[in-house]
Amino acid sequence: MIETLLPPPVVTVHAFADLPGEAPHPGEEDLVAKAVATRRQEFLTARRCAREALGKLGYAPGPIRSGPRREPVWPAGVVGSITHCTGYRAAAVARHTDLASLGIDAEPHEALPDGLDAAVTVAGEPELLGRLAGSHPTVHWGRLLFSAKESVYKAWYPVTGRWLGFEDAELSIDPAGGFTARLLVDGTRTDGGPPLTELPGRWLVDHGLIVTAVSVPPRARHAP
Numbered sequence: 001m002i003e004t005l006l007p008p009p010v011v012t013v014h015a016f017a018d019l020p021g022e023a024p025h026p027g028e029e030d031l032v033a034k035a036v037a038t039r040r041q042e043f044l045t046a047r048r049c050a051r052e053a054l055g056k057l058g059y060a061p062g063p064i065r066s067g068p069r070r071e072p073v074w075p076a077g078v079v080g081s082i083t084h085c086t087g088y089r090a091a092a093v094a095r096h097t098d099l100a101s102l103g104i105d106a107e108p109h110e111a112l113p114d115g116l117d118a119a120v121t122v123a124g125e126p127e128l129l130g131r132l133a134g135s136h137p138t139v140h141w142g143r144l145l146f147s148a149k150e151s152v153y154k155a156w157y158p159v160t161g162r163w164l165g166f167e168d169a170e171l172s173i174d175p176a177g178g179f180t181a182r183l184l185v186d187g188t189r190t191d192g193g194p195p196l197t198e199l200p201g202r203w204l205v206d207h208g209l210i211v212t213a214v215s216v217p218p219r220a221r222h223a224p
């Protein structure tokens with residue numbers, strides 16, 4: 001499922017259910033010490049997915065801490081992303097030499113709550129959603145746009161260190177499974193890579209879920 005959305009060097013692991021009675025990994029206990037049961041379960045399973053994915057890249061299991069903006073802190077030389085929602089948890093990781101950054105997001109395949117479309121769209125996007133709803137009425141396009149923008153943020157943040165609002169990117173969506181986010185703000189990066197201007201992504205609807213993914217090419221690919 002999610003593995004089809006990202007290029008081959010990326011390792012993904014996902015889960016549709018939690019393990020009963022799972023304990024936090026040593027070094028992560030405080031990250032969920034005060035969490036409600038659902039958040040705790042989602043965190044534990046998604047972190048287990050992430051460790052399994054890291055293992056496939058050759059990394060020994062260790063704690064994956066959260067940074068100041070809640071971003072997962074990966075071992076040196078690794079980029080990755082985590083998502084969890086009702087009925088789905090997933091992680092994707094890659095070597096920094098293969099990708100500069102990546103973002104994944106999963107959402108229930110349901111309409112967005114009333115009024116949220118307006119909060120997450122910029123000029124032109126409501127018309128886009130209307131056209132897509134007309135031609136492909138079985139997809140909840142507003143939810144897909146929301147998820148795609150969350151994937152964009154998760155890929156954006158590690159290479160810029162800055163906030164990106166829903167109003168800061170304009171999406172074009174290909175009903176065949178792709179999308180592009182055109183960034184409406186300065187995309188200067190902190191990792192020395194070229195400024196982000198557009199981020200391409202992919203999406204799918206399966207198992208009652210919308211899953212989206214975005215990746216940023218490795219810096220070397222842009223070198224003169």
Ligand SMILES: CC(C)(COP(=O)(O)OP(=O)(O)OC[C@H]1O[C@@H](n2cnc3c(N)ncnc32)[C@H](O)[C@@H]1OP(=O)(O)O)[C@@H](O)C(=O)NCCC(=O)NCCS
Pocket residue numbers: 042043046066069070071072081082083084085104105106149150151152153154155157158164165166167168169
């Ligand atoms: C951070 C955010 C995207 C998370 O999305 P969500 O639907 O709430 O939750 P998900 O389960 O899909 O993802 C949560 C995971 O995202 C990751 N994450 C959180 N903040 C992050 C950041 N700044 N950078 C990268 N990844 C981050 C974490 O791994 C988190 O899981 P964890 O807390 O268990 O480690 C969302 O809460 C948010 O702040 N959105 C506003 C910013 C945005 O989306 N802008 C759109 C720009 S076009």
